């Protein structure tokens with residue numbers, strides 16, 4: 265997928281994972297449209313996500329709006345994403361500080377391929393969706 269001019273903040277999941285840079289969102293076949301979109305193409309564990317349901321139950325869009333943030337579930341996500349060099353809690357703290365749109369602009373820079381300049385790099389696989397350039401050692 266080519267990096268668009270503007271990445272909509274609806275792609276920032278309630279837990280702080282940026283769905284834009286997800287391997288499933290960048291997939292050529294049956295891409296997922298993100299946590300907050302429909303279930304089409306969505307991985308099973310994302311369909312039955314505790315954090316998403318928790319936010320819905322509390323009537324909030326993202327965990328940073330919750331008094332209990334970062335709760336044990338947030339910290340569990342944090343641990344799961346450590347291997348990718350991504351911090352969902354850090355993402356939310358940053359987004360809360362600078363605003364969603366500014367955060368998404370930073371993320372657009374972060375996941376743009378430095379090799380071809382067009383493609384988006386998967387945070388899970390560290391590979392550009394357009395040219396296949398591998399980032400770092402992942």
Ligand SMILES: [Zn+2]
Nearest residue numbers: 377380392395
């Ligand atoms: Zn590339």
